Amino acid sequence: MSHALPFCIVIVEEWLNVMQQPPLVRFEQIAVTYPNGVQALADVSLDIPQHQAVSIVGPSGCGKTTLLRVLAGLEHVSRGRVIVAPETRLAMVFQQGLLFPWMSVADNISYGLMVRGASPQQCRTAAREWCDRMGLQRFIDVYPHQLSGGMQQRVGLARALATNPDILLLDEPFAALDAQTRLLMQELLSDLRAQGLCGTMLFVTHAIDEALIVADRVVVMSSRPGRIITDLTPDFAGGRRADQVRTLPAFHAAFDHIWQQIKTEVSAQMHEGVL
Amino acid sequence: MSSSRWLSLVSPLVLIVLWESAVAFGVLNRVFIPPPTEVAVELWVSLRDGSMMDDVLISAQRILFGFLLGAIPATLLGIWSGLNRTVLLLVRPLATMLYPVPKIALLPLVIVVLGIGEVSKVVTVAVSVFLMVVIHTIGGVLQIDRRYFEAARVFGANQRTLLRTVAFPASLPAVVEGWKLAMGFALTLIVGVEFVGASDGIGYRIWQSYELYAIADMMAAVCVIAVMGWLITLILDEVERLVVPWRHTIKESRMPLVRTWWNAVRPWSYTAAIIPVLLGAAIAAQSVALNWWYLVLALIGSIAIQGGTNLMNDYYDYRKGTDTAAVKGTGGALLRGDLTPTQIFWAGIIAFAIGSTIGLYLVSVSGPFIFWLGLFSVAVGYFYTAGPFALAYVGLGEVAVFIFMGPVMVLGSYFLQIPDVAWPAIWASLPVAFVVAAILHANNLRDIDTDRLNHKRTLATVFGREGARLEYHLLVGGTFVSQWLLIGFGVVPWTTLITTIMVPLAWRLMQIAATEVEAAKLHPVLRQTAVLHMRFGLLYVIGWVVALWV
Numbered sequence A: 001m002s003h004a005l006p007f008c009i010v011i012v013e014e015w016l017n018v019m020q021q022p023p024l025v026r027f028e029q030i031a032v033t034y035p036n037g038v039q040a041l042a043d044v045s046l047d048i049p050q051h052q053a054v055s056i057v058g059p060s061g062c063g064k065t066t067l068l069r070v071l072a073g074l075e076h077v078s079r080g081r082v083i084v085a086p087e088t089r090l091a092m093v094f095q096q097g098l099l100f101p102w103m104s105v106a107d108n109i110s111y112g113l114m115v116r117g118a119s120p121q122q123c124r125t126a127a128r129e130w131c132d133r134m135g136l137q138r139f140i141d142v143y144p145h146q147l148s149g150g151m152q153q154r155v156g157l158a159r160a161l162a163t164n165p166d167i168l169l170l171d172e173p174f175a176a177l178d179a180q181t182r183l184l185m186q187e188l189l190s191d192l193r194a195q196g197l198c199g200t201m202l203f204v205t206h207a208i209d210e211a212l213i214v215a216d217r218v219v220v221m222s223s224r225p226g227r228i229i230t231d232l233t234p235d236f237a238g239g240r241r242a243d244q245v246r247t248l249p250a251f252h253a254a255f256d257h258i259w260q261q262i263k264t265e266v267s268a269q270m271h272e273g274v275l
Numbered sequence B: 001m002s003s004s005r006w007l008s009l010v011s012p013l014v015l016i017v018l019w020e021s022a023v024a025f026g027v028l029n030r031v032f033i034p035p036p037t038e039v040a041v042e043l044w045v046s047l048r049d050g051s052m053m054d055d056v057l058i059s060a061q062r063i064l065f066g067f068l069l070g071a072i073p074a075t076l077l078g079i080w081s082g083l084n085r086t087v088l089l090l091v092r093p094l095a096t097m098l099y100p101v102p103k104i105a106l107l108p109l110v111i112v113v114l115g116i117g118e119v120s121k122v123v124t125v126a127v128s129v130f131l132m133v134v135i136h137t138i139g140g141v142l143q144i145d146r147r148y149f150e151a152a153r154v155f156g157a158n159q160r161t162l163l164r165t166v167a168f169p170a171s172l173p174a175v176v177e178g179w180k181l182a183m184g185f186a187l188t189l190i191v192g193v194e195f196v197g198a199s200d201g202i203g204y205r206i207w208q209s210y211e212l213y214a215i216a217d218m219m220a221a222v223c224v225i226a227v228m229g230w231l232i233t234l235i236l237d238e239v240e241r242l243v244v245p246w247r248h249t250i251k252e253s254r255m256p257l258v259r260t261w262w263n264a265v266r267p268w269s270y271t272a273a274i275i276p277v278l279l280g281a282a283i284a285a286q287s288v289a290l291n292w293w294y295l296v297l298a299l300i301g302s303i304a305i306q307g308g309t310n311l312m313n314d315y316y317d318y319r320k321g322t323d324t325a326a327v328k329g330t331g332g333a334l335l336r337g338d339l340t341p342t343q344i345f346w347a348g349i350i351a352f353a354i355g356s357t358i359g360l361y362l363v364s365v366s367g368p369f370i371f372w373l374g375l376f377s378v379a380v381g382y383f384y385t386a387g388p389f390a391l392a393y394v395g396l397g398e399v400a401v402f403i404f405m406g407p408v409m410v411l412g413s414y415f416l417q418i419p420d421v422a423w424p425a426i427w428a429s430l431p432v433a434f435v436v437a438a439i440l441h442a443n444n445l446r447d448i449d450t451d452r453l454n455h456k457r458t459l460a461t462v463f464g465r466e467g468a469r470l471e472y473h474l475l476v477g478g479t480f481v482s483q484w485l486l487i488g489f490g491v492v493p494w495t496t497l498i499t500t501i502m503v504p505l506a507w508r509l510m511q512i513a514a515t516e517v518e519a520a521k522l523h524p525v526l527r528q529t530a531v532l533h534m535r536f537g538l539l540y541v542i543g544w545v546v547a548l549w550v
């Protein structure tokens, strides 16, 4: 009994916290069925508080992209609802990059600003600033296809961040990159977060280590139709520097835990002959 | 030159030699198939007497008008149908149905409706161009990857922005492809149309030589058509480079050639070359009827010399090492390595040569005064940055520009119309002289720090920043004040007061120049001062022209 009181207080405090700070984004029991009958998501509920970076991992085709598209307003839910705090600005980095091939790097980066009515000078200034930050100074006036894959994704990231979004959605942004470029990009993203940019984000990936390194919290989805099967917030005490995190025992424990989950999912599917 | 290009040159040559010898040895009958040499002679004769050129120009005109008349609405309608299902359902079936009809079959119908005349020929071309472009454009818009629209929507683009930033640019490659095909088609078609329903044009020429059995003339005309087709392809390729630059940088990561040169010769600086000439003529027009031919020649000559000056300026700035990447807006092509210094140099020489040839002609028709003036102008142009006493490097840039691009040029243009050194023309040129000097000074004000580092002496580096600001104010202010004074003295007509609408812009520029120190912030001042010059100059000239009636 003597322990119950502090415990209750903790719960009340938690509850107060939740009340004071409603999540930036709340998925409430959403389901998505595509017109062709494919059910991509079944009953997904997820809260994303401000300043939290959430990774989503799951087997291929489980509906990760669909989840992001729902949030971005590109897909309708068949059931449930998505609540987004008012005045929330979204930005997205796409799985295939999707830079506009007819625009220079500068115009791509400042696209979101241009759409919101920024003047050409403001756009140019922002583009220059982001090129500096991303190490793209020399490429500011070239077209996307003249860039390497890593550079293209940096432009995609800059295009999203230049709008100063409240939440950043990333859909396997580094999946198409070679292993080294990928490590560099992960570090770049960690650095940007350390600078206070892209505070809140939803990061879809199929690489477990990437999920753990980039985000504060990892959500694991089941195979299609996607549901959330694990939601963990690993505590890597100390820095979040990518190269440090990788060596921590907690990192390996979390990695194994997640991998077991996914393996079970995938092998269950194999038995059903879906895969 | 690579070996494949040699081969592509060799094969026609071999053909010509074979053909010539076949006729020479009697394998081919000279009456039915004349040898290349005969065709060449015929071609030369028809070019000399101008008849060939007349026919080419008439056909080209029909093609061009037909093309514009068909392609512009087709492009717009095609984009619209690609984006709107209802329009698509209305347009596409009709277009696909009519598309395979041989367009020449429409000619009689068009003639019945519109009569035998230019219009019916142009319309026949326009119809076929229209169908071709519409079908291609629709295809292009429908093929756009939907995900680009989604990406744009995520960034908050509304319907209109989507159209402008995604639908339109993304469909351009297909549109231009359609233009290219349609243009080739138009050439084929016009020849057919002229066979049957014309009394001039290149097709008519072929038909007529067939009826007269002038085979060599006929072949000459065919060669000319081949050349026309080749030129059209060249032009459209350049158009494509300009319109869809992102497509071409794949093969060669450089700017389209036309654009590279366009930047190198800095066309926006041509208002400085054009306005004084127009002004001189407008002043002369107050007392005589204009000789338009001289005016046009003077304009071309002046533009050529300005272009030459710009190119030489680039070349010598590059040689002297003043143009670093930090100095924006000059010599860009050289710095990026798109053009070599030698190319720039020779282009400058050629531009000067064209300018001086026109100049010499004008001298021959209007006397030695123009000769000295022209010599002076070439000298100023050349010594502006070249040679040991480069004007721009010893602080005389503004003075030279003030005198030369103001009074001297205005008087020169005036003198062509009325051979008399008239003081009113010189006075009337002062406002323009002030504002053109302001352009150069805005440049020097911006570059004051880099110029100091490079020991490039300008009035700005001599006076220091405060003095330079004052000078900018004097030049921009002087533009308007001198004009008002001259109106007061009755030298300049009051109708030129329409320039007053430029006062707010001038005022804003003076304020920016008075407060900013950073080169990046002062760069817009330079561009805007050039805009001020152009607008002020045009309004001033218009004011003079209006005075003819008031």
Ligand SMILES: Nc1ncnc2c1ncn2[C@@H]1O[C@H](COP(=O)(O)OP(=O)(O)OP(=O)(O)O)[C@@H](O)[C@H]1O
Pocket (backbone or CB within 6 Å): A034, A035, A036, A038, A039, A040, A059, A060, A061, A062, A063, A064, A065, A066, A067, A206, A224
């Ligand atoms: N527009 C669509 N119409 C019909 N079915 C679709 C559509 N988009 C996706 N799907 C299906 O929905 C399921 C989930 O797709 P989604 O792209 O969200 O998966 P994912 O987890 O992002 O997969 P991956 O890891 O391969 O990127 C897949 O089986 C896919 O085939």
Ligand SMILES: [Mg+2]
Pocket (backbone or CB within 6 Å): A064, A065, A066, A095, A171, A172
């Ligand atoms: Mg996906």
